[in-house]
Amino acid sequence: MFDHGQPSYAEVNKDILSTMLETGPKYWMLLGMTMSVAGICFFMPWIYQLFVGVGAAGMNHNAVWGSYLSNFIFWIGLSHSGTLLSAVLHITNSPWRKSIYRSAEAMTLFSLMTATLFVMVHLGRVWFVHWSFPIPNQMGLWPNFRSPLMFDVMAITTYLTASSIFIYMGSVPDFAAVRDASTGLRRRLYTIFSFGWRGTAREWHTLGWAYTFFAVFVIPLAVSVHSIVSWDFALSAVPGFHHTIFAPYFVCGAIYSGTAGIVTVMYCLRKFLGFERYIGQVHLDSLGKLLITLSLIWSYINILELFTTWFGGTSFELEALSFRLTGFYAPLYWEMLIFCAFVPLLMLFKKIRWSWNKMLLISILINIGMLTERFIIVATSQPRKFLPDSFGYYVPSWIEISISVGSFAIFVTLFLIFIKWVPAISIYEVKETLKPLRRNV
Amino acid sequence: MAILGSFAFEEDFLGAARKLKSSGFDKLSLLSPLPLEEAQEIMGLEKSPVRHFSLAGAIFGAIAGFAMAVATSLVFILPTGGRAIITVPPFLIITYEMTILFGVLFTLLGFHFVSGLPAWRDKPYLTSAGIDRFVVIVEGAAADQVARAEAIIRDAGADEIRHVEEDQ
Amino acid sequence: MSKISRRDLLQYIGAGGIGVAGGVLYGEGVQRKVELLIPQVIPPEDYSPGVATWYNTVCNQCSAGCGISVRxxxxxxxxxxxxxxxxxxxxxxxxxxxxGLNVLYNPDRIRTPLQSADRGSENTAEISWDDALTTIGSRIGRLKIEGNAGRIRLLTGRTRGHLDELFAQFMNLLGSEHYQQYDFTYPSALAAANKTSFGTDVLPYYDIENADFLLSFGADYLGTWLSPVHYSLAYGNLRQGRQGQRGKTVQIEPRMSLSGAAADEWIAARPGTEGLFALGIAHVLVSSGSYTGNDRDEWSSALQAYSPSMVSAETEVSEDTIVRIAEEFGASTASLAIAGGATAAGTNAVASVVAVNALNHLAGNLGKPGGVILNSAQAFPAAAGSSPAGLQGALDLVAAMQAGDVEVLLVHDTNPVFSLPHNVGFRQAMENVPLIVALSSFHDETTAMADFILPTNTYLESWGDDVPDPGVGFPVTSLSQPVVAPLYDTLPVGDIILSLARQIGGELPIHMPWASMEEFIKDRWREEYDERMSEGQDQNFEAFWQAVLEAGVWGQPGAAAGGQPESSSSPTIAAIADPVSKFAGDETDYPFVLHPYLTATFLDGRGANLPWLQELPDPMTSVVYGSWAELNPVTADELGIEEGDVLEIESPAGSIRVPAFIFPAIRPGVVAVPIGQGHTSYGRYASDRGINPIHIVATLMDKQSGDLAWAATRVKVTNTGERLRIVKTDGVTRTLGRQILGPGNDHG
Amino acid sequence: MSTFVEKLRQYSKPGYYDEFDYHWTMTIDLDRCTGCEACVVACQAENNLPIVGEERFAQSREIKWIRIERYWEGEYPNIKMGFIPMLCQHCDDAPCETACPVYATYHNQDGLNTQIYNRCIGTRTCAVYCPYEVRYFNWFTYTWDEPLEQQLNPDVSVREKGVMEKCTFCIQRIRIAKDNAKDDDRRRVRDGEVVPACVQSCPTEAMLFGNSKDPEAKVSKMMKNTRGYTVLEELNTTPSIVYLKKVHA
Structure with missing residues (x-):
């Protein structure tokens, strides 16, 4: 479990809290950089777009949905690793979860926030976004609960709430540890954050129960969230969208990209925060095996989609399919297949599965492939709908590309802020994995 | 008057706790840096009442979700897509999400209710309990019992014993 | 004031705050009646959509003379x-x-009189009407006094009604014979051929509405030919207006036009041989015995040479097709043949149209429903419009200008610099004219050459009247009135002419005493009313005038149609001649035939400054904003040309560069380029957009009518290797087996 | 109480539309249609459609509530062109309506598929769901070159950026006709009293508009024509526009 020998309880506290409490200039430089990238690449173009109209992006009459939505799905997908994986592993009581789940959940939260930002960017009149919530507004009208978008609103709001609570509740004992290790303003803040946690048996007991219930709620929620996102597409009659397989396809893809995302994040935690002691080969190996499984499921669903489309043989679906395989965006399709279906097979070799650098590369490739997958779904189906005369093309504009790049900076910025506010590894749960200290041993 | 006993080893701590319990010290607090099932057993904690909150929340959410969707469509009779005004299948999805949302929220409420947190008042505490020490706190002990409790703690192998005034 | 302590101040602020909050609460919640703002969920019942007024007037966007109502x-x-x-x-x-609204509210209208400092540029200075009219008037007056009135020329577009009379009178009084019209779209060849065949050059009424079989030789009657709206109505009736009877249409043209697309059969005969095709059909009609007139033998001998086999060889249309169409044409109760477009724009234009007219003779459909009906005499004989002289007239004017015989040139509503081939040299010739005055609403290429620009009212701000040509079989006169007050410091053309007349003085103001065009028209209508229109009317003129103004039109539907057409077909027989067009450029150097065509949107380019029309997808190609050259897919394949490749199209008269468009319904060996774009100066929507194919048309002429043979130029096409995106709305123009056009209507 | 239950039961069944007074319907005879695009300009003039400019046109950002679609059949020389005017089909079972989270599009009491610009937040889902691709999005706030704005129809609002728009069957004309009917104490609008701008302009009289609830209306009779069909019937959207297919001689 621990590559460099078992640490003592005090060392655990010290190791993990030091990453939070001690901040070097490199951190500030990095934070400054990501914040400026986020500002320049994401917010400035967005403000421009707010003034000009969504026309600043490349979408058009043939494809009214574009990269904003594909990015939205991507980030929602990325969010599926953390909370879902953490909850599943919590319930199945897998010990290797404990040192990685906090960051994974943070990833969930931040990618969900980024995804929500993309909804905002996507909207034509974002200043009226509150009309889609069931709250009183100046229209005196509540939203249409028959709309798949309303399912989205409800699901994402619930998911965001539940994930925030999940990560927060899991961190309460650690907030207490931060409180105890700090002074002054920080101490006062963390006193509030930790609710006055002392670690009594009753507190642990209640937390344990509540946490399990959160986990129980979060699992079906996470599955429903991406199913619902897929229904935004599948509930339309558009060829290429209208597949019953879409919900499992999206959920599987989401977990797949999310898991790959965890590998990337773990690599960074290890590399930059010096958590080699806590995040070890066993994690990498387990995630590698999980990735292979997911990749195979994903490939299977893809083959299924191709097969059913071909077997169905309607002109609409076949045209959409042939456009996907051979049309304007075909190179992207084949790139996606290579990155998501073939490259992960390399992980069958233990040598690769045990190499941090190679796994990092594979995980990044998988996510590039998944980003492309979402883009292909959005961009190749709409311009090939029912009336051939209205066939067209969609090419993202510079604004869209810039905003997509900027979204990664936002994610990293949020993550950088996170590691200074919340222990990036769950202190008390790492302690659970240690062998208890015995007298005279 | 509260007595705090700090232990370096889990087994000693649990031993002290068991002994105190059997000696009739009921107002015990067992502080540990990580959840210990044995400690919870000693305290007699079995199934947590949090689960009732979860259930209540889920039921409330389900009803509220469905009711909200139906009520909205009845208040504004706006037919869409040739569907019925009360369109059950999509409303079930809303119901599902609201079930989970309120399940989670009520569970959170239940956590606070059952655990007694937030409790920002100063309570007997040792910072080391958050790091690597297991702490037994005996509260509300009568003056004549203090010495006995202290003895039990010391015998169990505590490396530090402290007395703290309780504010009443 | 200084006595207020801090505590007091806080109390006051607190009390004030509570007071304000209470007041607001009272105002918002208690006093005001609660009104929920639910915008347009249920529109309020008392919403009043406002009242509009409709004025009837006449459309001036082409020469059909449709009546319009303006809201x-x-x-x-x-x-x-x-x-x-x-x-x-x-x-x-x-x-x-x-x-037309875009004409009225066009942002590029000329808003004040302008004096140009530098011809051909937009470098102009504002000038007052008085100054402008005085300067021009004195110049013309001096020429008149000097006896050089012949050096004054007036060139207008197609003008009908009393404006035409006013122009003619003005020039007459000046003593100049040089009032002429130039309009690219005027069907001179049709008029000339009809003169031969039917004895009158007034366009007849083609009764498409009641025809069973319509054979159109190049006439895009649904898009650009004579009176598209009227013929469209007729077409609708021909197809589905009659119970159990669906008329059939056949279109013969090298490039499918709107009418070709609507036709049941579209035949791309070799360009220039359409007249021959007609004669081939005539031959079959006579030889098969379907024609039984007295003069059958004369026809027979005249048509002897045009056997189906011979015609088939020349036209490259199969003999079967010729015979089949002839038989159908002969067998139909009401068959009608019409000619226009490229058929009437070769060097043999008149001969071709005569050949087509021969079919109408042979089918015996003259003067019958569903056939050719001659128009009756119109109410205002003088106002039916002078025939515009075609290319010949323009060439004469150019020659006069070059020779320095033109001192003053007045131009109105025509743009010869744009709509004449470059070789004619109109623009260069204009430079020899000392004074050019343009009466125009827009800065077109011809206006740009003027020294004085007198801004005119648009047709929606002017008085006028019009006799539609072709008419509808009975006397009709439309009255146009200003529907809005003039937007700018502009004047109606008629008023400018009348003002000029006053300025020039002499006998002009005596013979032209009217203060305005309105007065002039009313005066004339009063005369006409007293003379003929009052028959059977028991109202006075004012009442009659009001009624006509309201209706926008006066007509006598009951009145007999014009006289029976020439019963004798001998003039037609005599006029049958070798009807194959000659082409400029020989086939080896210039392998393609250039087919410039009028578009339904821009016509000869006059519509190009209207944003709605620029944004209107071309009906056949869906292209907007720009020019293109259409090529058959096979031809394009052979030359390795794809859509968007910039082609250099070179004729003996010049060359243009234009992106290629692969068009499946065009004859191989023909390259079609739409007319209308390529303006260098015509406002923001038209300028510097596309190319003008008329410029590279060789100046060949149909000798009989003097009309420009714009379909008789050969070109060569080279791929420049550059690319230009063609802006169009169409994606894939095949149904891909989807039943979009109806069940069982799927042709892949 | 019983009425409440009754109401609930009624609201749980589809087919609410049977209650409506009007069902506005259009027939388009493709045998008459020549593809001349007069309807396109008529619509542009009536409904204040913007002039988008060449650059935006090139990016497929044009707004044409009615457009003509072109389909070639066959190859030269036996080639035919089929035109089909495509506008909002006002489907009874409109996929777009359920898509909107904010009720910006719904079915009104006349059987019209309406678009409420005020409510639209610009998710564009309706346009994705529409199989006929007749919903147009305002990518920008369009302006008119002075003085072209003077021709704007005061009965129709000018849309701002971020709003979806589409054919309304000229709802403003329907409203005027209904008002007139109300003034004259008529329960219903007379047949032919309402014509949308496209129908009004059509030079071949290919289009017909009316209330299909009225069996005597011309449009009701035309709908029964054996050539009648609806586009993309297999999607079960139940359009309110019946096309009459072209006759192939």
Whole structure:
């Protein structure tokens, strides 16, 4: 479990809290950089777009949905690793979860926030976004609960709430540890954050129960969230969208990209925060095996989609399919297949599965492939709908590309802020994995 | 008057706790840096009442979700897509999400209710309990019992014993 | 004041705050009646949509003379629709007509009189009407006094009604014979051929509405030919207006036009041989015995040479097709043959149209429903419009200008610099004219050459009247009135001419005493009313005038149609000649035939400054904003040309560069380029966009009519290797087996 | 109480539309249609459609509530062109309506598929769901070159950026006709009293508009024509526009 020998309880506290409490200039430089990238690449173009109209992006009459939505799905997908994986592993009581789940959940939260930002960017009149919530507004009208978008609103709001609570509740004992290790303003803040946690048996007991219930709620929620996102597409009659397989396809893809995302994040935690002691080969190996499984499921669903489309043989679906395989965006399709279906097979070799650098590369490739997958779904189906005369093309504009790049900076910025506010590894749960200290041993 | 006993080893701590319990010290607090099932057993904690909150929340959410969707469509009779005004299948999805949302929220409420947190008042505490020490706190002990409790703690192998005034 | 302590101040602020909050609460919650703002969920019942006024007037967007109704709200024109009581448009209107609003409210209208400092540039200075009219008037007056009135020329577009009379009178009084018209779209060859065949050059009424079999030789009657709205109505009736009877149409042209697309059969005969095709059909009609007239033998001998086999060889249309069409044409009860477009724009234009007219003779459909009906005498004989002289007239004018015989040139409503081939040299010739005055609403290429630009009212701000040509079989006169007050410091053309007349003085003001065009028209109508229109009317003139103004049109539907057409077909027989067009450029150097065509949107380019029309997808190709050259897919394949490749199209008269468009319904060996774009100066929407194919048309002429043979130029096509994106709305123009056009209508 | 239950039961069944007074319907005879595009300009003039400019046109950002679609059949020389005017089909079972989270599009009491610009937040889902691709999005706030704005129809609002728009069957004309009917104490609008701008302009009289609830209306009779069909019937959207297919001689 621990590559460099078992640490003592005090060392655990010290190791993990030091990453939070001690901040070097490199951190500030990095934070400054990501914040400026986020500002320049994401917010400035967005403000421009707010003034000009969504026309600043490349979408058009043939494809009214574009990269904003594909990015939205991507980030929602990325969010599926953390909370879902953490909850599943919590319930199945897998010990290797404990040192990685906090960051994974943070990833969930931040990618969900980024995804929500993309909804905002996507909207034509974002200043009226509150009309889609069931709250009183100046229209005196509540939203249409028959709309798949309303399912989205409800699901994402619930998911965001539940994930925030999940990560927060899991961190309460650690907030207490931060409180105890700090002074002054920080101490006062963390006193509030930790609710006055002392670690009594009753507190642990209640937390344990509540946490399990959160986990129980979060699992079906996470599955429903991406199913619902897929229904935004599948509930339309558009060829290429209208597949019953879409919900499992999206959920599987989401977990797949999310898991790959965890590998990337773990690599960074290890590399930059010096958590080699806590995040070890066993994690990498387990995630590698999980990735292979997911990749195979994903490939299977893809083959299924191709097969059913071909077997169905309607002109609409076949045209959409042939456009996907051979049309304007075909190179992207084949790139996606290579990155998501073939490259992960390399992980069958233990040598690769045990190499941090190679796994990092594979995980990044998988996510590039998944980003492309979402883009292909959005961009190749709409311009090939029912009336051939209205066939067209969609090419993202510079604004869209810039905003997509900027979204990664936002994610990293949020993550950088996170590691200074919340222990990036769950202190008390790492302690659970240690062998208890015995007298005279 | 509260007595705090700090232990370096889990087994000693649990031993002290068991002994105190059997000696009739009921107002015990067992502080540990990580959840210990044995400690919870000693305290007699079995199934947590949090689960009732979860259930209540889920039921409330389900009803509220469905009711909200139906009520909205009845208040504004706006037919869409040739569907019925009360369109059950999509409303079930809303119901599902609201079930989970309120399940989670009520569970959170239940956590606070059952655990007694937030409790920002100063309570007997040792910072080391958050790091690597297991702490037994005996509260509300009568003056004549203090010495006995202290003895039990010391015998169990505590490396530090402290007395703290309780504010009443 | 200084006595207020801090505590007091806080109390006051607190009390004030509570007071304000209470007041607001009272005002918002208690006093005001609660009104939920639910915008347009249920629109309030008492919502009043406002009242619009409709004025009837005449469309001036092409020469069909449709009656229009203009919707006015708060003194602004909002919409143009067809005038339901007008016999030409019957409440309908084409795209071009509806875009008339863009003419009125065009941002590039000339708003004040201008004096040009530098011809051909937009370097102009504002000038007052008085100054402008005085300067021009004195110049003309001096020429008149000097006896050099012949050096004054007036060139207008197609003008009908009393404006035409006013122009003629003005020039007559000046003593100049040089009032001429030039209009690219005027069917000179048709008029000339009809003169031969039917004895009158007034266009007849082609009764498409009641025809069973319509054989159109190049005439795009649904898009650009004579009176598209009226013929569209007729077409609708021909197809589905009669119970159990669906008329058939056949279109013969090298490139599918709107009418070709609507036709049941589209035949791309070799360009220039359409007249021959008609003669081939005539031959079959006579030889098969379907024609039984007295002069059958004469026909027979005249048509002897045009056997189907010979015609088939020349036209490259199979013999079977010729015979089949001839038989169908002969067998139909009401068959009608019409000619226009490229058929009437070769060097043999008149001969071709005569050949087509021969078919009407042979089918015996003259003067019958579903055939050719001659128009009756119109109410205003003088106002039917002088025939515009075609290319010949323009060439004469150019020669005069070059020779320095023109001192003053007045131009109105025509743009010869744009709509004449470059070789004619109109622009260069204009430079020899000391004074050019343009009466125009827009800065077109011809106006740009003027020294004085006198801004005119648009047709929606002017008085006028019009006799539609072709008519509808009975006497009709439309009256046009200003529907809105003039937007700018502009004057109606008629008023400018009248002012000029006053300025020049002499006998002009005595013979032209009217203060305005309105007065002039009313005066003339009063005369006419007293003379003929009052028959059977028991109202006085004022009442009659009001009624006509309201209706926008006066007509006598009951009046007999014009006289029976020439019963003798001998003039037609005599005029049958070798009807194959000659082409400029020989086939080896210039392998393609250039087919410039009028577009339904821009016509000869006059519509290009209207944004609605620029944004209107071309009906056949869906292209907007720009020019293109159409090529058959096979031809394009052979030359390795794809859509968007910039082609250099070179004729003996010049060359143009234009992106290619692969068009499946065009004859191989023909390259079609739409007319209308390529303006160098015509406002923001038209300028520097596309190319003008008329410029590279060789200056060949049909000798009989003097009309430009714009379809008789050969070109060569080279791929420049550059690319230009063609802006169009179409994606894939095949149904891909989807039943979009109806079940069982799927042709992949 | 019983009425409440009754109401609930009624609201749980589809087919609410049977209650409506009007069902506005259009027939388009493709045998008459020549593809001349007069309807396109008529619509542009009536409904204040913007002039988008060449650059935006090139990016497929044009707004045409009615457009003509072109389909070639066959190859030269036996080639035919089929035109089909495509506008909002006002489907009874409109996929777009359920898509909107904010009720910006719904079915009104006349059987019209309406678009409420005020409510639209610009998710564009309706346009994705529409199989006919007749919903147009305002990518920008369009302006008119002075003085072209003077021709704007005061009965129709000018849309701002971020709003979806589409054919309304000229709802403002329907409203005027209904008002007139109300003034004259008529329960219903007379047949032919309402014509949308496109129908009004059509030079071949290919389009017909009316209330299909009225069996005597011309449009009701035309709908029964054996050539009648609806586009993309297999999607079960139940359009309110019946096309009459072209006759192939």
């Amino acid at each position: 006015i709200r708060e003194g602004k024109a909002k919409k143009i629709e067809g005038n339901p009581v007008h016999p030409v448009s019957r409440g309908r209107l084409c795209a071009r007509g509806q875009a």
